[in-house]
Amino acid sequence: MRDRFHEELDAVHDQVVELAVLVTNAIGRATTAVVSGDLGAAEEVISQDAVIDAAREDLEARVVAVMACQQPVATDLRTLVATLRICVDLERMGRLARHIAEIARMRCPGVPLPPVLRPAIEEMGRVAQQIATKMRQVLETNDPQAAAELGFDDDAMDDVHRSMFQQMTDDAWPHGMAAAVDLTLLNRYYERFADHAVNVAGRVIFLATGAHAGM
Amino acid sequence: MRDRFHEELDAVHDQVVELAVLVTNAIGRATTAVVSGDLGAAEEVISQDAVIDAAREDLEARVVAVMACQQPVATDLRTLVATLRICVDLERMGRLARHIAEIARMRCPGVPLPPVLRPAIEEMGRVAQQIATKMRQVLETNDPQAAAELGFDDDAMDDVHRSMFQQMTDDAWPHGMAAAVDLTLLNRYYERFADHAVNVAGRVIFLATGAHAGM
Numbered sequence: 001m002r003d004r005f006h007e008e009l010d011a012v013h014d015q016v017v018e019l020a021v022l023v024t025n026a027i028g029r030a031t032t033a034v035v036s037g038d039l040g041a042a043e044e045v046i047s048q049d050a051v052i053d054a055a056r057e058d059l060e061a062r063v064v065a066v067m068a069c070q071q072p073v074a075t076d077l078r079t080l081v082a083t084l085r086i087c088v089d090l091e092r093m094g095r096l097a098r099h100i101a102e103i104a105r106m107r108c109p110g111v112p113l114p115p116v117l118r119p120a121i122e123e124m125g126r127v128a129q130q131i132a133t134k135m136r137q138v139l140e141t142n143d144p145q146a147a148a149e150l151g152f153d154d155d156a157m158d159d160v161h162r163s164m165f166q167q168m169t170d171d172a173w174p175h176g177m178a179a180a181v182d183l184t185l186l187n188r189y190y191e192r193f194a195d196h197a198v199n200v201a202g203r204v205i206f207l208a209t210g211a212h213a214g215m
Numbered sequence: 216m217r218d219r220f221h222e223e224l225d226a227v228h229d230q231v232v233e234l235a236v237l238v239t240n241a242i243g244r245a246t247t248a249v250v251s252g253d254l255g256a257a258e259e260v261i262s263q264d265a266v267i268d269a270a271r272e273d274l275e276a277r278v279v280a281v282m283a284c285q286q287p288v289a290t291d292l293r294t295l296v297a298t299l300r301i302c303v304d305l306e307r308m309g310r311l312a313r314h315i316a317e318i319a320r321m322r323c324p325g326v327p328l329p330p331v332l333r334p335a336i337e338e339m340g341r342v343a344q345q346i347a348t349k350m351r352q353v354l355e356t357n358d359p360q361a362a363a364e365l366g367f368d369d370d371a372m373d374d375v376h377r378s379m380f381q382q383m384t385d386d387a388w389p390h391g392m393a394a395a396v397d398l399t400l401l402n403r404y405y406e407r408f409a410d411h412a413v414n415v416a417g418r419v420i421f422l423a424t425g426a427h428a429g430m
Binding site: 021060062067072073078081084085088165167169173177178179180184185 | 248275279282283286289292293296319380383385391392396399403
Protein backbone atom coordinates (compact mmCIF):
# COMPACT_ATOMS: atom_id res chain seq x y z
CA MET A 1 0.00 0.00 0.00
CA ARG A 2 1.28 3.46 -0.88
CA ASP A 3 1.62 5.99 1.90
CA ARG A 4 -0.33 9.22 2.12
CA PHE A 5 2.42 11.32 0.57
CA HIS A 6 2.70 9.14 -2.52
CA GLU A 7 -1.07 9.07 -2.87
CA GLU A 8 -0.95 12.85 -2.97
CA LEU A 9 1.81 12.84 -5.57
CA ASP A 10 -0.29 10.44 -7.66
CA ALA A 11 -3.27 12.77 -7.38
CA VAL A 12 -1.12 15.69 -8.52
CA HIS A 13 0.08 13.60 -11.45
CA ASP A 14 -3.49 12.68 -12.45
CA GLN A 15 -4.51 16.34 -12.36
CA VAL A 16 -1.59 17.30 -14.62
CA VAL A 17 -2.70 14.66 -17.15
CA GLU A 18 -6.29 15.96 -16.99
CA LEU A 19 -5.05 19.48 -17.69
CA ALA A 20 -3.07 18.14 -20.66
CA VAL A 21 -6.23 16.48 -22.00
CA LEU A 22 -8.10 19.81 -21.74
CA VAL A 23 -5.49 21.74 -23.73
CA THR A 24 -5.23 18.95 -26.34
CA ASN A 25 -8.98 19.16 -26.91
CA ALA A 26 -8.82 22.95 -26.97
CA ILE A 27 -6.29 23.13 -29.79
CA GLY A 28 -8.27 20.65 -31.88
CA ARG A 29 -11.49 22.62 -31.51
CA ALA A 30 -9.68 25.93 -32.09
CA THR A 31 -8.37 24.64 -35.42
CA THR A 32 -11.88 23.55 -36.42
CA ALA A 33 -13.12 27.02 -35.47
CA VAL A 34 -10.53 28.85 -37.54
CA VAL A 35 -10.52 26.54 -40.57
CA SER A 36 -14.29 26.08 -40.87
CA GLY A 37 -15.40 29.42 -39.42
CA ASP A 38 -17.29 27.40 -36.79
CA LEU A 39 -18.54 29.99 -34.29
CA GLY A 40 -19.81 27.33 -31.86
CA ALA A 41 -16.39 25.71 -31.67
CA ALA A 42 -14.78 29.13 -31.16
CA GLU A 43 -17.11 30.02 -28.27
CA GLU A 44 -16.52 26.62 -26.71
CA VAL A 45 -12.72 27.04 -26.74
CA ILE A 46 -13.01 30.58 -25.36
CA SER A 47 -15.27 29.57 -22.47
CA GLN A 48 -13.21 26.42 -21.83
CA ASP A 49 -10.14 28.60 -21.21
CA ALA A 50 -11.62 29.67 -17.87
CA VAL A 51 -12.02 25.97 -16.96
CA ILE A 52 -8.34 25.40 -17.80
CA ASP A 53 -7.31 28.40 -15.68
CA ALA A 54 -9.37 27.14 -12.76
CA ALA A 55 -7.90 23.63 -13.09
CA ARG A 56 -4.41 25.13 -13.15
CA GLU A 57 -5.09 27.22 -10.03
CA ASP A 58 -6.51 24.21 -8.26
CA LEU A 59 -3.49 22.10 -9.19
CA GLU A 60 -1.02 24.77 -8.06
CA ALA A 61 -2.81 25.12 -4.73
CA ARG A 62 -2.59 21.36 -4.29
CA VAL A 63 1.15 21.34 -5.07
CA VAL A 64 1.79 24.13 -2.55
CA ALA A 65 -0.30 22.30 0.05
CA VAL A 66 1.70 19.10 -0.49
CA MET A 67 4.92 21.10 -0.15
CA ALA A 68 3.73 22.72 3.07
CA CYS A 69 2.38 19.56 4.71
CA GLN A 70 4.85 16.94 3.52
CA GLN A 71 8.07 18.95 3.37
CA PRO A 72 9.45 16.97 0.45
CA VAL A 73 13.15 16.96 -0.39
CA ALA A 74 15.34 15.76 -3.29
CA THR A 75 13.47 14.09 -6.16
CA ASP A 76 10.00 14.66 -4.75
CA LEU A 77 10.65 18.38 -4.29
CA ARG A 78 12.13 18.68 -7.78
CA THR A 79 9.08 16.88 -9.21
CA LEU A 80 6.70 19.28 -7.48
CA VAL A 81 8.70 22.33 -8.61
CA ALA A 82 8.71 20.96 -12.18
CA THR A 83 4.95 20.48 -11.89
CA LEU A 84 4.56 24.18 -11.09
CA ARG A 85 6.43 25.05 -14.28
CA ILE A 86 4.43 22.52 -16.31
CA CYS A 87 1.26 24.22 -15.01
CA VAL A 88 2.45 27.51 -16.49
CA ASP A 89 3.11 25.85 -19.87
CA LEU A 90 -0.26 24.09 -19.94
CA GLU A 91 -2.16 27.22 -18.95
CA ARG A 92 -0.38 29.12 -21.69
CA MET A 93 -1.26 26.41 -24.25
CA GLY A 94 -4.91 26.83 -23.31
CA ARG A 95 -4.61 30.60 -23.72
CA LEU A 96 -3.01 30.22 -27.16
CA ALA A 97 -5.85 27.92 -28.27
CA ARG A 98 -8.19 30.64 -27.06
CA HIS A 99 -6.35 33.30 -29.09
CA ILE A 100 -6.75 31.12 -32.19
CA ALA A 101 -10.47 30.76 -31.45
CA GLU A 102 -10.74 34.53 -30.96
CA ILE A 103 -9.39 35.11 -34.46
CA ALA A 104 -12.06 32.71 -35.74
CA ARG A 105 -14.78 34.51 -33.76
CA MET A 106 -13.69 37.95 -34.88
CA ARG A 107 -14.08 36.95 -38.53
CA CYS A 108 -17.31 34.96 -38.21
CA PRO A 109 -19.71 34.30 -39.84
CA GLY A 110 -17.27 34.06 -42.74
CA VAL A 111 -14.17 31.90 -42.53
CA PRO A 112 -11.24 33.92 -41.28
CA LEU A 113 -8.77 33.23 -44.03
CA PRO A 114 -8.70 32.84 -47.80
CA PRO A 115 -9.68 29.23 -48.66
CA VAL A 116 -6.39 28.66 -50.44
CA LEU A 117 -4.59 29.09 -47.09
CA ARG A 118 -6.78 26.64 -45.19
CA PRO A 119 -4.66 23.54 -45.90
CA ALA A 120 -1.63 25.16 -44.30
CA ILE A 121 -3.61 26.14 -41.18
CA GLU A 122 -5.10 22.64 -41.06
CA GLU A 123 -1.59 21.22 -41.22
CA MET A 124 -0.38 23.44 -38.36
CA GLY A 125 -3.46 22.45 -36.36
CA ARG A 126 -2.91 18.77 -37.07
CA VAL A 127 0.75 18.92 -36.02
CA ALA A 128 -0.11 20.97 -32.91
CA GLN A 129 -2.69 18.43 -31.81
CA GLN A 130 -0.30 15.56 -32.47
CA ILE A 131 2.37 17.29 -30.39
CA ALA A 132 -0.11 17.89 -27.56
CA THR A 133 -1.23 14.25 -27.67
CA LYS A 134 2.36 13.01 -27.44
CA MET A 135 3.04 15.48 -24.63
CA ARG A 136 0.11 13.95 -22.75
CA GLN A 137 1.52 10.46 -23.36
CA VAL A 138 4.90 11.59 -22.04
CA LEU A 139 3.18 12.95 -18.93
CA GLU A 140 1.34 9.65 -18.48
CA THR A 141 4.21 7.28 -19.15
CA ASN A 142 7.51 9.24 -18.76
CA ASP A 143 8.51 7.59 -22.05
CA PRO A 144 11.69 9.22 -23.48
CA GLN A 145 10.95 7.72 -26.92
CA ALA A 146 7.62 9.59 -27.18
CA ALA A 147 9.44 12.74 -26.02
CA ALA A 148 12.02 12.39 -28.79
CA GLU A 149 9.27 11.94 -31.43
CA LEU A 150 7.68 15.10 -30.16
CA GLY A 151 10.89 16.94 -31.04
CA PHE A 152 10.55 15.72 -34.64
CA ASP A 153 6.94 16.92 -34.77
CA ASP A 154 8.13 20.31 -33.58
CA ASP A 155 10.60 20.42 -36.48
CA ALA A 156 7.68 19.67 -38.82
CA MET A 157 5.80 22.61 -37.27
CA ASP A 158 8.79 24.89 -37.88
CA ASP A 159 8.83 23.78 -41.54
CA VAL A 160 5.14 24.64 -42.10
CA HIS A 161 5.76 27.89 -40.28
CA ARG A 162 8.71 28.87 -42.48
CA SER A 163 7.02 27.94 -45.76
CA MET A 164 3.97 29.99 -44.81
CA PHE A 165 6.07 33.07 -44.05
CA GLN A 166 7.83 32.53 -47.37
CA GLN A 167 4.46 32.51 -49.12
CA MET A 168 3.36 35.62 -47.25
CA THR A 169 6.39 37.75 -47.90
CA ASP A 170 6.21 36.82 -51.55
CA ASP A 171 5.46 40.03 -53.47
CA ALA A 172 2.45 38.41 -55.13
CA TRP A 173 0.43 38.01 -51.90
CA PRO A 174 -3.14 38.73 -53.07
CA HIS A 175 -5.13 38.22 -49.86
CA GLY A 176 -4.98 41.65 -48.24
CA MET A 177 -3.49 42.95 -45.02
CA ALA A 178 -6.10 41.71 -42.55
CA ALA A 179 -5.49 38.12 -43.69
CA ALA A 180 -1.73 38.72 -43.47
CA VAL A 181 -1.97 39.93 -39.88
CA ASP A 182 -4.26 37.03 -38.91
CA LEU A 183 -2.01 34.51 -40.55
CA THR A 184 1.13 35.92 -38.91
CA LEU A 185 -0.55 35.70 -35.51
CA LEU A 186 -1.96 32.20 -36.15
CA ASN A 187 1.52 31.05 -37.14
CA ARG A 188 2.93 32.51 -33.98
CA TYR A 189 0.23 31.00 -31.76
CA TYR A 190 0.66 27.49 -33.17
CA GLU A 191 4.43 27.79 -32.96
CA ARG A 192 4.30 28.88 -29.31
CA PHE A 193 1.75 26.14 -28.51
CA ALA A 194 4.20 23.56 -29.87
CA ASP A 195 7.13 25.15 -28.00
CA HIS A 196 5.28 24.83 -24.69
CA ALA A 197 4.44 21.16 -25.38
CA VAL A 198 8.12 20.48 -26.09
CA ASN A 199 9.04 22.28 -22.84
CA VAL A 200 6.63 20.10 -20.86
CA ALA A 201 7.95 16.88 -22.36
CA GLY A 202 11.52 18.04 -21.81
CA ARG A 203 10.87 18.68 -18.12
CA VAL A 204 9.25 15.27 -17.63
CA ILE A 205 12.14 13.48 -19.32
CA PHE A 206 14.69 15.51 -17.42
CA LEU A 207 13.07 14.41 -14.17
CA ALA A 208 12.81 10.79 -15.31
CA THR A 209 16.31 10.40 -16.70
CA GLY A 210 18.32 13.41 -15.57
CA ALA A 211 19.08 14.11 -19.24
CA HIS A 212 17.67 16.55 -21.75
CA ALA A 213 15.73 14.63 -24.40
CA GLY A 214 17.67 15.95 -27.38
CA MET A 215 15.15 18.72 -27.90
CA MET B 216 20.24 40.30 13.44
CA ARG B 217 18.37 38.34 10.83
CA ASP B 218 18.55 34.58 10.95
CA ARG B 219 20.07 32.43 8.22
CA PHE B 220 16.73 31.68 6.58
CA HIS B 221 15.81 35.33 6.21
CA GLU B 222 19.25 36.12 4.88
CA GLU B 223 18.63 33.51 2.21
CA LEU B 224 15.23 35.00 1.38
CA ASP B 225 16.89 38.43 1.07
CA ALA B 226 19.49 36.96 -1.28
CA VAL B 227 16.72 35.44 -3.42
CA HIS B 228 14.97 38.80 -3.47
CA ASP B 229 18.15 40.61 -4.57
CA GLN B 230 18.67 38.12 -7.38
CA VAL B 231 15.10 38.65 -8.62
CA VAL B 232 15.71 42.40 -8.74
CA GLU B 233 18.98 41.84 -10.64
CA LEU B 234 17.16 39.71 -13.18
CA ALA B 235 14.55 42.47 -13.55
CA VAL B 236 17.34 44.99 -14.22
CA LEU B 237 18.75 42.72 -16.94
CA VAL B 238 15.43 42.43 -18.79
CA THR B 239 14.75 46.17 -18.45
CA ASN B 240 18.10 46.92 -20.10
CA ALA B 241 17.43 44.27 -22.74
CA ILE B 242 14.15 45.79 -23.91
CA GLY B 243 15.71 49.28 -24.13
CA ARG B 244 18.61 48.03 -26.25
CA ALA B 245 16.28 45.89 -28.40
CA THR B 246 14.21 48.97 -29.23
CA THR B 247 17.36 50.88 -30.19
CA ALA B 248 18.35 47.95 -32.40
CA VAL B 249 15.05 47.77 -34.20
CA VAL B 250 14.41 51.51 -34.54
CA SER B 251 17.93 52.55 -35.56
CA GLY B 252 18.98 49.34 -37.30
CA ASP B 253 21.85 49.16 -34.78
CA LEU B 254 23.44 45.75 -35.35
CA GLY B 255 25.73 46.07 -32.33
CA ALA B 256 22.77 46.62 -30.01
CA ALA B 257 20.97 43.66 -31.59
CA GLU B 258 23.92 41.31 -31.07
CA GLU B 259 24.29 42.52 -27.51
CA VAL B 260 20.64 41.75 -26.66
CA ILE B 261 20.87 38.35 -28.33
CA SER B 262 24.01 37.32 -26.45
CA GLN B 263 22.69 38.82 -23.21
CA ASP B 264 19.69 36.46 -23.40
CA ALA B 265 21.98 33.56 -22.44
CA VAL B 266 23.11 35.55 -19.39
CA ILE B 267 19.47 36.08 -18.41
CA ASP B 268 18.73 32.35 -18.83
CA ALA B 269 21.75 31.45 -16.69
CA ALA B 270 20.70 33.95 -14.00
CA ARG B 271 17.20 32.50 -14.02
CA GLU B 272 18.51 28.94 -13.67
CA ASP B 273 20.79 29.98 -10.85
CA LEU B 274 17.92 31.72 -9.06
CA GLU B 275 15.60 28.74 -9.45
CA ALA B 276 18.26 26.39 -8.10
CA ARG B 277 18.68 28.70 -5.11
CA VAL B 278 14.91 28.76 -4.46
CA VAL B 279 14.70 24.97 -4.58
CA ALA B 280 17.73 24.69 -2.27
CA VAL B 281 16.09 27.05 0.23
CA MET B 282 12.89 25.00 0.04
CA ALA B 283 14.79 21.76 0.62
CA CYS B 284 16.96 23.02 3.48
CA GLN B 285 14.62 25.36 5.29
CA GLN B 286 11.28 23.64 4.77
CA PRO B 287 9.33 26.89 4.69
CA VAL B 288 5.57 27.01 5.26
CA ALA B 289 2.79 29.58 4.93
CA THR B 290 3.90 33.02 3.68
CA ASP B 291 7.52 32.08 3.12
CA LEU B 292 6.57 29.06 1.03
CA ARG B 293 4.07 31.12 -1.01
CA THR B 294 6.74 33.77 -1.59
CA LEU B 295 9.20 31.18 -2.88
CA VAL B 296 6.59 29.57 -5.14
CA ALA B 297 5.65 33.02 -6.48
CA THR B 298 9.35 33.64 -7.10
CA LEU B 299 9.49 30.54 -9.30
CA ARG B 300 6.64 31.93 -11.39
CA ILE B 301 8.24 35.38 -11.54
CA CYS B 302 11.40 33.70 -12.85
CA VAL B 303 9.39 32.28 -15.75
CA ASP B 304 7.96 35.72 -16.56
CA LEU B 305 11.34 37.44 -16.39
CA GLU B 306 13.03 34.80 -18.54
CA ARG B 307 10.27 35.16 -21.10
CA MET B 308 10.67 38.97 -21.11
CA GLY B 309 14.36 38.49 -21.91
CA ARG B 310 13.46 36.11 -24.72
CA LEU B 311 10.94 38.56 -26.19
CA ALA B 312 13.59 41.33 -26.16
CA ARG B 313 15.80 38.86 -28.00
CA HIS B 314 13.10 38.20 -30.62
CA ILE B 315 12.82 41.96 -31.20
CA ALA B 316 16.60 42.17 -31.61
CA GLU B 317 16.50 39.21 -34.02
CA ILE B 318 14.08 41.08 -36.27
CA ALA B 319 16.53 44.01 -36.23
CA ARG B 320 19.46 41.71 -37.05
CA MET B 321 17.63 39.93 -39.85
CA ARG B 322 17.03 43.24 -41.61
CA CYS B 323 20.44 44.84 -40.99
CA PRO B 324 22.30 46.77 -42.31
CA GLY B 325 19.12 48.65 -43.27
CA VAL B 326 16.54 49.62 -40.69
CA PRO B 327 13.89 46.95 -40.40
CA LEU B 328 10.81 49.06 -40.94
CA PRO B 329 9.65 51.96 -43.07
CA PRO B 330 10.80 55.21 -41.40
CA VAL B 331 7.20 56.42 -41.13
CA LEU B 332 6.48 53.55 -38.73
CA ARG B 333 9.45 54.21 -36.45
CA PRO B 334 7.65 56.62 -34.09
CA ALA B 335 5.06 53.95 -33.26
CA ILE B 336 7.76 51.34 -32.54
CA GLU B 337 9.66 53.91 -30.48
CA GLU B 338 6.48 54.55 -28.50
CA MET B 339 5.93 50.84 -27.85
CA GLY B 340 9.56 50.53 -26.81
CA ARG B 341 9.30 53.53 -24.52
CA VAL B 342 6.15 52.21 -22.83
CA ALA B 343 7.65 48.71 -22.52
CA GLN B 344 10.76 50.04 -20.82
CA GLN B 345 8.67 52.22 -18.52
CA ILE B 346 6.56 49.20 -17.56
CA ALA B 347 9.68 47.11 -16.93
CA THR B 348 11.18 49.88 -14.79
CA LYS B 349 8.03 50.12 -12.67
CA MET B 350 7.92 46.34 -12.38
CA ARG B 351 11.46 46.46 -10.99
CA GLN B 352 10.40 49.16 -8.52
CA VAL B 353 7.46 47.01 -7.43
CA LEU B 354 9.86 44.10 -6.89
CA GLU B 355 12.17 46.35 -4.86
CA THR B 356 9.56 48.10 -2.75
CA ASN B 357 6.31 46.03 -2.84
CA ASP B 358 4.57 49.37 -3.53
CA PRO B 359 0.93 48.79 -4.61
CA GLN B 360 0.76 52.34 -6.02
CA ALA B 361 3.57 51.64 -8.52
CA ALA B 362 1.81 48.40 -9.43
CA ALA B 363 -1.43 50.24 -10.17
CA GLU B 364 0.40 52.76 -12.39
CA LEU B 365 1.89 49.87 -14.26
CA GLY B 366 -1.64 48.76 -15.15
CA PHE B 367 -2.28 52.18 -16.72
CA ASP B 368 0.93 51.92 -18.74
CA ASP B 369 -0.24 48.56 -19.99
CA ASP B 370 -3.49 50.17 -21.18
CA ALA B 371 -1.35 52.72 -23.07
CA MET B 372 0.51 49.83 -24.70
CA ASP B 373 -2.79 48.27 -25.77
CA ASP B 374 -3.81 51.61 -27.34
CA VAL B 375 -0.61 51.88 -29.42
CA HIS B 376 -1.06 48.25 -30.36
CA ARG B 377 -4.64 48.70 -31.54
CA SER B 378 -3.93 51.88 -33.51
CA MET B 379 -1.04 50.18 -35.28
CA PHE B 380 -3.18 47.22 -36.30
CA GLN B 381 -5.79 49.68 -37.53
CA GLN B 382 -3.15 51.38 -39.66
CA MET B 383 -1.93 48.03 -40.98
CA THR B 384 -5.27 46.59 -41.97
CA ASP B 385 -6.09 49.81 -43.74
CA ASP B 386 -6.37 48.96 -47.45
CA ALA B 387 -3.86 51.67 -48.32
CA TRP B 388 -0.90 49.99 -46.56
CA PRO B 389 2.00 50.78 -48.91
CA HIS B 390 4.93 49.14 -47.08
CA GLY B 391 4.85 45.60 -48.41
CA MET B 392 4.28 42.23 -46.78
CA ALA B 393 7.65 41.72 -45.12
CA ALA B 394 7.19 44.94 -43.16
CA ALA B 395 3.64 43.87 -42.27
CA VAL B 396 4.82 40.54 -40.88
CA ASP B 397 7.64 42.20 -38.93
CA LEU B 398 5.34 44.83 -37.54
CA THR B 399 2.71 42.28 -36.50
CA LEU B 400 5.37 40.27 -34.66
CA LEU B 401 6.94 43.36 -33.06
CA ASN B 402 3.51 44.40 -31.83
CA ARG B 403 2.96 40.97 -30.39
CA TYR B 404 6.39 40.83 -28.71
CA TYR B 405 6.01 44.22 -27.03
CA GLU B 406 2.48 43.38 -25.96
CA ARG B 407 3.57 40.07 -24.40
CA PHE B 408 6.56 41.76 -22.75
CA ALA B 409 4.18 44.20 -21.06
CA ASP B 410 1.78 41.39 -20.08
CA HIS B 411 4.57 39.53 -18.30
CA ALA B 412 5.63 42.70 -16.43
CA VAL B 413 2.04 43.19 -15.28
CA ASN B 414 1.93 39.54 -14.17
CA VAL B 415 5.08 39.99 -12.10
CA ALA B 416 3.80 43.13 -10.40
CA GLY B 417 0.44 41.45 -9.77
CA ARG B 418 2.11 38.50 -8.03
CA VAL B 419 4.23 40.78 -5.82
CA ILE B 420 1.23 42.84 -4.78
CA PHE B 421 -0.87 39.75 -4.20
CA LEU B 422 1.79 38.46 -1.83
CA ALA B 423 2.16 41.83 -0.11
CA THR B 424 -1.52 42.65 0.34
CA GLY B 425 -3.46 39.46 -0.42
CA ALA B 426 -5.36 41.45 -3.06
CA HIS B 427 -5.09 41.65 -6.83
CA ALA B 428 -3.81 45.10 -7.81
CA GLY B 429 -6.75 45.98 -10.03
CA MET B 430 -4.93 44.73 -13.10
